[in-house]
Amino acid sequence: MLITAVEAATGEPTVWNRTSGVPLVHAVAASSAFPAAEPPVSVQGRRYMDGALRSGANADLAAGARTVVVIEPLAHLSPGEPLDRRPAAGGARTVVTIGPDAPALRAFGPDLNDRANWAPAYRAGRDQAAAAAERLRSVWKPGTGAGGSQV
Numbered sequence: 020m021l022i023t024a025v026e027a028a029t030g031e032p033t034v035w036n037r038t039s040g041v042p043l044v045h046a047v048a049a050s051s052a053f054p055a056a057e058p059p060v061s062v063q064g065r066r067y068m069d070g071a072l073r074s075g076a077n078a079d080l081a082a083g084a085r086t087v088v089v090i091e092p093l094a095h096l097s098p099g100e101p102l103d104r105r106p107a108a109g110g111a112r113t114v115v116t117i118g119p120d121a122p123a124l125r126a127f128g129p130d131l132n133d134r135a136n137w138a139p140a141y142r143a144g145r146d147q148a149a150a151a152a153e154r155l156r157s158v159w160k161p162g163t164g165a166g167g168s169q170v
Contacts, residue, residue, distance in 0.1 A: 022046040023070025023077045027059040032073040034080060056132055078114075086113040088155065092144075093131075094118035115158055117151050119144070 022035045024046070035046040041062055049060040049067035059066035070077060071093075081087040095118065119127065126143040128136040 021077070021080050022050050023073055023080070024049040024052075024062075024067035025070060025072045027066040027068050032070070033067060034070075034077075076116075087115070089114070089116045091116055091118045095124060113158065115155055117155075120147050120150075123147055 020036065022043075024033045024035070025031070026033055035041045039046070045060065045062050049062050050070040052058060052060045052067065053069045053071075059068050061067075076089045076091055078087060078089050094116070120143075123140060123143040126136060126139040130136070
């Protein structure tokens with residue numbers, strides 16, 4: 020898993036992984052800090068903002084991978100060409116994208132910053148997880164790289 024952020028002072032992209040020495044909760048918080056909605060988050064003395072400011076899905080970071088799973092919780096806000104058809108998927112043979120389903124979109128409501136919707140949105144995502152996991156198992160065939168799907 021790679022978590023992206025952008026250093027607020029310089030605009031320099033940053034990518035954290037399990038060996039970066041950054042606690043997961045801090046990396047996720049920094050990667051979710053969107054300008055005008057949430058302030059930048061300090062990590063190791065530097066302030067970071069949403070990794071989507073670098074690239075919406077950051078799928079280019081998976082260049083060379085045979086299988087890419089991209090979780091796009093706000094994919095509905097910038098619809099476009101499916102990720103598995105974009106060059107940014109890095110030539111992977113299997114690209115699976117997971118975005119909010121219809122119940123999750125209803126739970127989000129019209130204002131993503133309305134905290135009253137956060138618990139219902141969380142529950143909708145949790146409910147969607149079992150179906151997404153099953154779909155991932157059905158398209159991912161270890162050793163073959165077969166598949167390509169949006170979930």
